[in-house]
Amino acid sequence: MKPGYYFWSGDIAAAEGAIAAGCRFYAGYPITPSSEIAERMALRLPQEGGKFIEMEDEIGSIAAIIGASWTGKKVMTATAGPGISLMNENIGLAAMTEVPIVVINAMRGAPSTGLPTLIGQGDLMQAKWGSHGSYEIISLYPDSVQETFDLMIDAFNYAEKYRVPVMFLIDAMLAHMYEKIYVPPDDEIVRIERKRPTTPPEETLIYKADDDLIPPMPRIGEGYKIHASGLTHNEKGYPELTPQAQERLVKRLNDKIRKHAEEIWKVEEYKTDDADIIVVAMGSESRSVRLAVDLARREGIKAGMLRLITIWPFPYKFIEKYNVPYIVAEINYGQIYHKVREYTRDVELLPKMGGEIHKPDEVLRAIRRAVQ
Amino acid sequence: MNPMEEMRREEEKLLRTDRLPHVWCPGCGIGITLNAFLRAFIRSKIDPNKLVVVSGIGCTGRAAGYVNVDSFHTTHGRGIPFAVGIKFARPDLNVVVFSGDGDLFAIGGNHFVNAARRNHDLLVIAVNNFTYGMTGGQHGPTTPTGAYTTTTPYGNPDRPFNIPHLAISLGAPYVARWTTYHVNQIQNSIYHALHKKGFRVIEVISQCPTVYGRRNDMKTPLEMMHYFQKNSVRKDDASFEELELSYNGKIVVGVFRDVQGIPTYEERYEDIIRRAKK
Amino acid sequence: MRIEIKFGGLGGQGIITAGYITAKAAAIYDGKESAFTQDYSAEARGGASTSEVIISDEKVTYPQVIKADYLVLMSQSAYRDYLDKLKEGGTLIIDEDLVKPDEKAENFKIYKIPATKFAEEIGNPIVANIIMLGFFTAITGVVSKDAMWKSIEERIPQRFLELNERAFLKGYEYGEKMKKM
Numbered sequence: 167m168k169p170g171y172y173f174w175s176g177d178i179a180a181a182e183g184a185i186a187a188g189c190r191f192y193a194g195y196p197i198t199p200s201s202e203i204a205e206r207m208a209l210r211l212p213q214e215g216g217k218f219i220e221m222e223d224e225i226g227s228i229a230a231i232i233g234a235s236w237t238g239k240k241v242m243t244a245t246a247g248p249g250i251s252l253m254n255e256n257i258g259l260a261a262m263t264e265v266p267i268v269v270i271n272a273m274r275g276a277p278s279t280g281l282p283t284l285i286g287q288g289d290l291m292q293a294k295w296g297s298h299g300s301y302e303i304i305s306l307y308p309d310s311v312q313e314t315f316d317l318m319i320d321a322f323n324y325a326e327k328y329r330v331p332v333m334f335l336i337d338a339m340l341a342h343m344y345e346k347i348y349v350p351p352d353d354e355i356v357r358i359e360r361k362r363p364t365t366p367p368e369e370t371l372i373y374k375a376d377d378d379l380i381p382p383m384p385r386i387g388e389g390y391k392i393h394a395s396g397l398t399h400n401e402k403g404y405p406e407l408t409p410q411a412q413e414r415l416v417k418r419l420n421d422k423i424r425k426h427a428e429e430i431w432k433v434e435e436y437k438t439d440d441a442d443i444i445v446v447a448m449g450s451e452s453r454s455v456r457l458a459v460d461l462a463r464r465e466g467i468k469a470g471m472l473r474l475i476t477i478w479p480f481p482y483k484f485i486e487k488y489n490v491p492y493i494v495a496e497i498n499y500g501q502i503y504h505k506v507r508e509y510t511r512d513v514e515l516l517p518k519m520g521g522e523i524h525k526p527d528e529v530l531r532a533i534r535r536a537v538q
Numbered sequence: 539m540n541p542m543e544e545m546r547r548e549e550e551k552l553l554r555t556d557r558l559p560h561v562w563c564p565g566c567g568i569g570i571t572l573n574a575f576l577r578a579f580i581r582s583k584i585d586p587n588k589l590v591v592v593s594g595i596g597c598t599g600r601a602a603g604y605v606n607v608d609s610f611h612t613t614h615g616r617g618i619p620f621a622v623g624i625k626f627a628r629p630d631l632n633v634v635v636f637s638g639d640g641d642l643f644a645i646g647g648n649h650f651v652n653a654a655r656r657n658h659d660l661l662v663i664a665v666n667n668f669t670y671g672m673t674g675g676q677h678g679p680t681t682p683t684g685a686y687t688t689t690t691p692y693g694n695p696d697r698p699f700n701i702p703h704l705a706i707s708l709g710a711p712y713v714a715r716w717t718t719y720h721v722n723q724i725q726n727s728i729y730h731a732l733h734k735k736g737f738r739v740i741e742v743i744s745q746c747p748t749v750y751g752r753r754n755d756m757k758t759p760l761e762m763m764h765y766f767q768k769n770s771v772r773k774d775d776a777s778f779e780e781l782e783l784s785y786n787g788k789i790v791v792g793v794f795r796d797v798q799g800i801p802t803y804e805e806r807y808e809d810i811i812r813r814a815k816k
Numbered sequence: 817m818r819i820e821i822k823f824g825g826l827g828g829q830g831i832i833t834a835g836y837i838t839a840k841a842a843a844i845y846d847g848k849e850s851a852f853t854q855d856y857s858a859e860a861r862g863g864a865s866t867s868e869v870i871i872s873d874e875k876v877t878y879p880q881v882i883k884a885d886y887l888v889l890m891s892q893s894a895y896r897d898y899l900d901k902l903k904e905g906g907t908l909i910i911d912e913d914l915v916k917p918d919e920k921a922e923n924f925k926i927y928k929i930p931a932t933k934f935a936e937e938i939g940n941p942i943v944a945n946i947i948m949l950g951f952f953t954a955i956t957g958v959v960s961k962d963a964m965w966k967s968i969e970e971r972i973p974q975r976f977l978e979l980n981e982r983a984f985l986k987g988y989e990y991g992e993k994m995k996k997m
Contacts, residue, residue, distance in 0.1 A: 344839060
């Protein structure tokens with residue numbers, strides 16, 4: 167896109183952000199409220215020489231992007247909670263075989279079919295724990311149309327850099343809300359490419375990690391004779407079904423994210439410096455919390471907001487940093503609340519089952535209660 | 539060097555010999571099929587660096603682990619959409635899906651149906667051994683009605699897929715069926731199909747003496763081979779009824795569809811890119 | 817400064833389009849910030865339709881209407897459903913042939929226009945929403961006339977521009993007149 171100002175929805179910004187990040191392959195299956203991402207990609211990707219395909223379901227969609235990623239392309243799919251439930255099988259495959267992919271989940275009211283057009287934040291734990299096994303992914307969650315665009319660039323950069331699935335969360339409100347957005351000139355966008363092997367094929371163990379715990383990734387068709395398997399494997403990529411191989415591989419898959427967590431963390435600390443009470447919030451919900459914090463300040467209550475932009479790996483040091491009571495405001499019946507509670511005992515949950523975010527008044531009342 | 543020896547050496551280059559011995563039981567038909575595939579591929583003179591083999595899960599799904607080319611052992615049933623992603627992203631590659639009946643037609647059935655409909659440029663080698671071998675011999679989507687398996691202890695009430703008919707109904711441009719008794723025909727068929735475009739399906743009826751044959755009056759690999767030999771009939775213009783498989787009945791083999799000129803999905807998308815760039 | 821506007825009417829009246837055009841006018845052509853949201857629950861033609869616009873000098877926080885400064889209505893059912901969203905002393909803008917206010921609206925400033933009738937006179941009832949936008953622009957001044965027109969121009973297909981320009985100006989001039997009364 168030409169640099170300049172646009173008036174876009176979160177869905178459009180997600181698609182355009184992906185393209186700006188270098189995404190050239192999209193496979194997906196329509197689902198509210200993410201369908202506009204697919205529509206935009208169908209329109210725009212072929213203009214950029216990229217590929218768009220509408221698959222038969224979400225399972226096929228994520229399988230296709232994992233396959234395409236091995237050809238060296240930056241790839242993405244987008245869906246909502248029901249689609250993530252189906253994709254989780256291959257999110258595990260991408261984590262296990264270390265394939266960079268970006269998966270957008272436009273969260274809606276749930277469980278099951280729930281509230282297709284209305285907001286929910288019930289998939290925060292699913293983002294991390296959806297597939298079977300112990301693994302780490304990266305999850306990001308913006309709160310505005312502008313940040314959706316900007317953060318998509320980070321999402322692709324993280325996926326490429328760490329060879330990991332990035333679960334990009336938005337929500338039904340953000341997906342469909344329109345705001346002004348600035349698209350920067352192309353040369354101002356920083357794009358990270360995955361590491362490629364520097365040794366010739368015959369000397370390369372395709373799953374041998376560097377010191378940063380991340381193995382360089384060869385592309386199909388270059389003679390590396392890649393073998394990738396969802397089975398527990400060794401540095402050659404060959405199945406090795408032993409506790410020792412499991413220990414080495416699974417520990418590294420987790421450690422390569424955990425050891426880089428601080429580089430991955432993005433948190434907005436809004437008026438927290440002198441705060442007596444901090445509300446933790448994410449995504450669209452944080453817009454209400456921001457207003458509530460301002461209203462509380464007008465009443466003389468020193469309130470602040472910690473807005474988690476990186477949800478996973480969980481940015482716990484920011485919770486530990488403040489010795490004040492916390493409120494976790496989220497559109498579910500307690501998810502990130504439990505994570506926060508791991509790091510402080512003084513925390514209260516402000517839940518909502520879904521369909522709308524908290525009214526600023528509701529958050530303000532919770533703040534008042536907490537400081538009494 | 540005699541030609542047999544030379545072929546063996548060529549084949550070895552295409553195998554990850556450091557992974558041998560393989561997991562397949564003695565007398566299993568998957569090795570015969572893989573062997574035929576490798577020989578056909580060698581004859582084709584296609585650059586091995588441009589060959590990609592994708593498998594799902596199961597006994598046949600292990601094939602990707604033994605071929606010394608870019609190869610992917612994916613999740614159960616997802617070999618086809620994974621291969622679709624590779625082929626659509628890099629249309630210059632030769633992408634082969636090598637997997638089993640349960641993987642391709644039960645859990646992966648929806649992917650098979652839709653990839654065939656879109657006519658992706660993939661060669662699918664479907665080894666049909668009538669059962670889920672890896673998990674111990676349960677009945678699957680191709681188990682003949684009446685057959686005995688660990689989950690059909692009183693005989694199979696289910697009816698099997700008619701795979702060639704299914705593929706033809708979806709417009710697949712090349713559809714063949716052989717048994718592992720037809721080693722040369724399999725090889726020729728794969729060789730032929732490697733030079734064609736579109737969604738090509740070759741069903742190979744294969745023996746699983748270990749968990750299928752012994753429950754169905756064919757205790758040894760040899761007995762299963764005898765069955766294939768005695769009961770196979772070549773008929774390229776077979777009807778729907780003739781293509782159906784019955785319990786220990788006749789097996790119609792042949793090349794049932796071989797047409798050219800149907801644009802592949804990848805070709806049609808090139809046109810989309812041209813239109814979008816206008 | 818935070819201004820909240822709610823549009824309400826029936827599917828097919830261009831209620832969503834009106835909100836979108838207004839929000840984009842403020843953000844892109846007046847250089848302010850805005851957020852536009854719409855109700856997706858009843859998109860079918862003839863069903864209730866509503867959209868919301870928040871305009872601010874700073875980044876918009878809560879993106880939906882808490883208490884509307886302006887309520888722009890084109891159906892009686894929208895009047896029934898949304899009147900309580902209008903804040904005390906707020907402004908009610910209605911198509912006078914489609915909305916009949918009752919005593920509940922006594923404490924609001926009310927501006928009326930026969931927008932649909934005007935649209936029919938111009939040649940197509942479909943531009944009633946654009947007449948409402950012209951009227952809204954003149955009455956409220958929340959969005960500049962230039963910005964609103966540019967935003968309409970961007971949204972409407974070329975071949976309908978002339979019709980829409982007449983509609984916009986009709987509404988705008990009627991608004992100027994009503995404001996003076």
